[in-house]
Amino acid sequence: xxxxxxxxxxxxxxxxxxxxxxxxxxxxxxxxxxxxxxxxxxxxxxxxxxxxxxxxxxxxxxxxxxxxxxxxxxxxxxxxxxxxxxxxxxxxxxxxxxxxxxxxxxxxxxxxxxxxxxxxxxxxxxxxxxxxxxxxxxxxxxxxxxxxxxxxxxxxxxxxxxxxxxxxxxxxxxxxx
Amino acid sequence: xxxxxxxxxxxxxxxxxxxxxxxxxxxxxxxxxxxxxxxxxxxxxxxxxxxxxxxxxxxxxxxxxxxxxxxxxxxxxxxxxxxxxxxxxxxxxxxxxxxxxxxxxxxxxxxxxxxxxxxxxxxxxxxxxxxxxxxxxxxxxxxxxxxxxxxxxxxxxxxxxxxxxxxxxxx
Numbered sequence: 001x002x003x004x005x006x007x008x009x010x011x012x013x014x015x016x017x018x019x020x021x022x023x024x025x026x027x028x029x030x031x032x033x034x035x036x037x038x039x040x041x042x043x044x045x046x047x048x049x050x051x052x053x054x055x056x057x058x059x060x061x062x063x064x065x066x067x068x069x070x071x072x073x074x075x076x077x078x079x080x081x082x083x084x085x086x087x088x089x090x091x092x093x094x095x096x097x098x099x100x101x102x103x104x105x106x107x108x109x110x111x112x113x114x115x116x117x118x119x120x121x122x123x124x125x126x127x128x129x130x131x132x133x134x135x136x137x138x139x140x141x142x143x144x145x146x147x148x149x150x151x152x153x154x155x156x157x158x159x160x161x162x163x164x165x166x167x168x169x170x171x172x173x174x175x176x177x
Numbered sequence: 178x179x180x181x182x183x184x185x186x187x188x189x190x191x192x193x194x195x196x197x198x199x200x201x202x203x204x205x206x207x208x209x210x211x212x213x214x215x216x217x218x219x220x221x222x223x224x225x226x227x228x229x230x231x232x233x234x235x236x237x238x239x240x241x242x243x244x245x246x247x248x249x250x251x252x253x254x255x256x257x258x259x260x261x262x263x264x265x266x267x268x269x270x271x272x273x274x275x276x277x278x279x280x281x282x283x284x285x286x287x288x289x290x291x292x293x294x295x296x297x298x299x300x301x302x303x304x305x306x307x308x309x310x311x312x313x314x315x316x317x318x319x320x321x322x323x324x325x326x327x328x329x330x331x332x333x334x335x336x337x338x339x340x341x342x343x344x345x346x347x348x
Contacts, residue, residue: 130191140191140201 047083055088063099074108082116095125097134181242181263183207187291189299194292202237204230207289210250210309223255224262231262238268244275245290246337249312253321260324264346273325273342278312283336285310315340 042060045051049065056072063071064081071078071090078092084099095107097117105111107125115133124141178199182190186203194201209230242263248256276286285307288300313321315330315338325342333339 128191128195130186130188132188134186134188136186136203137205138203140186140194140203142195143198143200 042077042079045084047081080117089121178240179238181239181266183243183247184245185289187289187299187301189293190291193294202233202239206230206247207250207307210307222258223251224258227255227258227262231259233266237266239263239266239271240268242267242271242273242342243290243292244273246276246286246312248275248277248318248321249285250307250309252309252311256321260322264324267324267344267346269344269347271344271346273344275340275342277315277318277330277338277340279314279332279336279338281312281314283312286335286337314338 042062043057044062045055045065045067047064051065051067051069053069054072055061055067055070058073058075060077060079061071061073062079062081063084063086065083066085068087070088071086071092073092075093077094077096078090079096080086080090080099080101082098084101086099086101087103088101089104089106090101091106091108093107094109094111095105096112096114097105097119098114099116100118102120104122105119105124107123107128109125110127110129111123111125112129113119113131113134113136115131117131118135120137122139122141123136126142128140128142130136178197179202180194180199181202181204183204183206185205185207186201191201206227209226251259287303287306289303291299291301293299315327318340319327322342324344324346326345327340328343329341331339
C-alpha cells in the first residue's frame, strides 16, 4: 500500500524506495513566511502586561506579555515574542511563535515556530514551519480542509491550500523482499 | 494520512510532511525513558506512564508509526503496554518503521531521527546517552510485537537493522 498516496483509488505503479540512513544533512532553517512588516503598524502587549480572558480585534499583534485565555485575530498576524508566555488558544491568519505557548494554535495561512519557540498543544494550519531548535509537543494538522472547517465562520469558505499539488502523489511503498 | 512520530519534532520531518495532507503526532517517549526502563524504581506501571503520554482522540487511526529505535530501550512489559495503547488506533493497513540490532552487543546509536526526503533519513546526535538500552534482534522483536510483523529488514553497516513493519490487525 502506498501510504503517501492522497489518491488511494488511483492505480499507479508503486515506487519502492530503499531505506537509507544518512548522516546529518545541514539545512538552512526555513525562512518565516509571515507577511513583511514594512511601514505597517502592529499592536503590542508589553512584557509586563498580564491578561486573563479573550483578546480579539482587527489588527496585527505582537505579544511580549502573558495571556491566559484565547487570542482571536482571525484576519491578522499574531507574533508571540521571545518574552511572550501564553496559556491560550490562538486563532489568526499567520502566527509566529518566538516565545512559549501552551494551547491549540490555528493558522488559516501558516504557523511558524522559530528556533526560540516552545509550543505544547495542537496546531492546525495548511502550512507549518518548525525551525531548527524549536521545541514542540503535540499534533500538527496540515489538512487544509480541516483548517477551513475549524477556523472559518459557518458558511464561509477558505481557499484550498494545496490546489496544484493534487497530482503530485509521492508514495512510500513498503514491500517485503 | 495520520502519522505518529515517537521522538522529538525535527524541522525536516515537519517540512517533509508539509507537502502532504496529513496530521502528525509528535510524542517524544525518549523523554520518559528514565521512568519507563526496567531499572527504574516504578511508582507507576508502564501502562499508566504510557497512557499519560499517549492520549489520542478516539477516532484517530494511524497510517504510519515511526518508532525509530524506541524498542531498543523498552522491556517486554513496556512494549506490550505500548501496543495495547496503540491497538485501538491502528487499522489493517497501518505501517511502521523502527530499528533493531543484528547483534545484541551493538552499541547504542545515540541519535535522533527525522525524514529528510522520501528515501533519506536525517540523524542528529543526542546530547546524552539514553537509559535502559537493551536491544532486541529481529527474531526477538518479532516475538514481542503482536500488533506488527516485519515486512522488510535492511542490515546497516553498524550492525543495526532497519525494519519496515505492517500491522497484523484485521478490520
